[in-house]
Amino acid sequence: MRKLMGAMLLANSYSKISNFDNIIIDSYKGCHIKSDLNKYIKDRGLFKQDLQELIGISKCNKNTSIWIELQKEQLGLAQTLIEEGFKMHRVAGDILQFSKWLGDGESRLPSQATHYVGVGGIVVKDNNVLLVQEKNGQRRGAWGTPGGLVDQKESIIEAVIREVKEETNLDCKVEDVLYFREMHDARFGKTDLYFAFKLQCLDEAQIKICEQELMDYRWVPIDQILDFLKKENQKTHVINFYKSVQERLVGQQYKYIKIEESQELYYGQMKYYAIFKPRF
Known part of the structure; x- marks a missing residue:
């Protein structure tokens, strides 16, 4: 696997050998700074000193990376992180996360979310x-299918039922x-995945x-779907989409995809799990 994906955190600490008093090591030997950073807001020199010390310790211990999150009131520390080779990784609400790859060669850390x-x-x-x-x-003015974007921690099945209910009752x-x-390079330059149920x-x-x-709305x-869309001067990609839908709706039952939903144990926790597979 090219990228080191998200990892389960392990209860290890560098508290005895680093001025950061709360550091957790994940299962890929990534180092996550969880300390209260407010004390550094007015002393960036101390922040830089402690950060350099941690980088040295982490390299000696063959850690793969260092991760740190800044709250909105701590964003003044971002310049120091950039000077020390950290890259901006993601923004989530009031948090700006940085990461630094410590290994040789190209970074193998996962990038921020890339899909809608x-x-x-x-x-x-x-x-x-x-x-x-x-x-x-x-x-x-365009005609189409009720739907929308999937919310965080929402399954695509839950999302489509919710969206249809919200739009049509x-x-x-x-x-x-x-x-x-x-589809690549969609909104904000991200890849867009779309599922029609x-x-x-x-x-x-x-x-x-x-x-x-x-x-x-129309039933x-x-x-007659294609004739209706052509009469309404809909775009070619919309007509092609409904041509595929029409073919599936009038086809044989074995063409459809079976959905199996379950709960699976993942990193010690039960997670929602869905499998989509052809019916043969």
Whole structure:
């Protein structure tokens, strides 16, 4: 594996040989500074001295890296970190994280998050598919599938059910994955992954579109989707997307993907786990 991925932290400490009183070593021998850094805010010289000492100790102990997080009130220490060869790794809320690779050659540390994950719900009811018309942004007036971005710690299955409910008030059940695609250099230059699910509509009568996000909706017969989109002058990539969806909806059952959800033990904790595989 080229990159040293996120690791379980181990309860080791350098407190006896470093002025940083709380340091944890992860399972890849990465050194994580967990000390209170507020004392350094008015004494950057001391921060630089202690940092240089720790770098030397860590290299002697053959540690792979050093990680440190700055709170928003500690950002004045960032310049010292940069001077000592640390790289900005990620921003999360009020935290700016830095890392320094200590090994030889190119850094093997993982980069910050590089993907967005989006979901869309192909809602099916009596051989009709639900299409919604966007109200805002560059896609204003465009017809498509209800959906959106997956929230942190939310599964893609949970996300598509939530998004469809928020946009249309419909309660649905996920049946299959009909389509997924990858697109690079999307928003903020990140890679965009998009999963389209086939959803069974449980109660068509309760539909009520979100007026802040949508202009209108239509239940369109599956075999008329492409004609409808062409009549509405939709973009080619949208029509091609629904051509694939149409092919899957009228195809044989074995083409669909089976979803197996479970709980799996990962680093000592039970984690949500989902497998998507073809039905043969």
